[in-house]
Amino acid sequence: MSEKVCIQFYWKTVLVLNLLVVRHVLLAQNLALNKPTINSSVYPYYFSPSSNLLVDGDSNPEFENRHCFSTGDGPGGPNWAVIDLFNQYHADYANLFSRGYCCTDRMDYFLIGLTSVDYFPFGSASNIVRGDYPLCGQYEYKSVTAAWHKLKCNANLISAYRYVILQQPSTGPGLLTVCEMEIYAALNINCKYF
């Protein structure tokens, strides 16, 4: 290969790589941001830490700054929130940000489900039962303080879904608390399966 051809090849490769990076940045958007939510309950507090704070775009881990969501359900209780993505997506992974300095165990081993069932007309009265909905996945570890926790969706989910369920496992301590939740779709559906 001549030096001229080699240089042309180099710059074409750089251009292609840059285009791939731009494509990724443009397409990788948080589908959950500011979308409608419902929750099983809201922790009774002087401000309402309802599930809209789960997707308000602010992961501030300081609970008093009013950007964290918390249910009011006890151990083994419903402890869920549902996000309406407005359209059906092949969800690829979820990112959850935990609360700071306190109560990190409330996010341990969290569950992310996907469903086409519209629970919104029933709101907090919805009967969302663990094991009854398609499971994106369950986080395999205890959560840590004020940090992002990424959960890759299960390879076996081949359908697109509109609604995302966040739920504490039945063994959890209750009072599910999460400061931000993000959902990202697969950029290439063929790359979702592993």
Ligand SMILES: [Ca+2]
């Ligand atoms: Ca938030």
